[in-house]
Amino acid sequence: LDLGCFDGAFVPPPGARVARCDAGFAFAKGSGGVQGDEDRLPFADASFDCVICAGVLDQVNDLPGALTLIRRVLRPDGLFLGAFLGAGSLSALRSALRVAEQERPAARLHPQIEVRSAGDLLMRAGFALPVADVETLNVGYGDVGRLLGDLRGMAATNLLADRRPLGKAALAGLAQAFAAAADDRGRTREKFEIVFLTGWSPDPSQPKPARRGSGTASLTDALKR
Template structure:
């Protein structure tokens, strides 16, 4: 069965093309994600030779020394700017086992078929290959959500797409067939002088609404959004917005990896162990 199209693919490409020229001025979220991914790569005691940058933006991810890197992006401008391939993350056409490291920073939250994208990434990895992903989820944009609900009153419109929480992210890794899956979250708080600064950042990082058929905001609604956002300002006049960065770590299965103990293979009784502590 074909999964539903949650996001407008054409609009997603156009928004990324619009953002490409000035992206560096609004790239703080992806920069934070890449720092977290670099720390996780540094903690791995092995070398990588073939790397895929899945959703590459401006190509700012630096591959490990000596590795060959392939970059793809759903936007034509981003892909062309780094000599990469234009393709959606849930529709790539790579051979099974083509890579030993896949990095996906900042795009998975707007992939229509996220389970499919993760399954394709797992298939594209060699045995014991590593997948590292990072995207915004959880309670991201909680302030903007609140002011939108307040401004639109009794007839709110879905203008921020549903967010994946950290528990669901871990479940998705397992569903995709990754071994040793880990999902964790880090929260980044950014303070804005007004709501227009937040909206400029979202446009500049290609992070605006991609839900199909969303009507535009009316002028009076925008005024109420501005007022509601300003009303939440701290004493210094700046309003805090929240970004939850969810990190995914998973390995392509391999016989050399640690395996869970076979059911019934324990040599000690839990009941006896608990009695010994009483």
């Protein structure tokens, strides 16, 4: 299952059958998939061997519910792979927005998830062998317009239904504050924290953690060698 399939660009391995699902009707139709929210999956339990979800889990209304549903639609020993923007991302843009909107601050970026919290949610959802990791990407931008264009292309702009538009004066202040943080090459470095999630649907054949206290080797002795 390609969950949050966007334009359907994911290329499956040879011989694999792929179902596509996206919350946006246009994306679902264009990729030959079905429309459905990530936290309201329109699939039966134990339908898939693998679920891949890239770039959308940080935007769902009910992330714990979405992870639980993903685990349910996986067959036993099925694999879940996920990736999304995590906490700490877009720090330069956040700082510039605070400067630009000092008198009338507004919510511009949706809340983001820390990697440790993401790992805890995997465990709560019932995944076996859960792993959460993060990779930091630093990208240089010559102006804030380029960054905002990238965010629009990622569908990562403001998701609030009652958001207040950014006026011309605030937009000019944003551009000035963003440019003020530029390096000697005239580029402002923006940070993207990519959280990666891996989890397996439980199955009796999977490795089990050893019983506490069952070890026979001393870590202290090993470190002394």
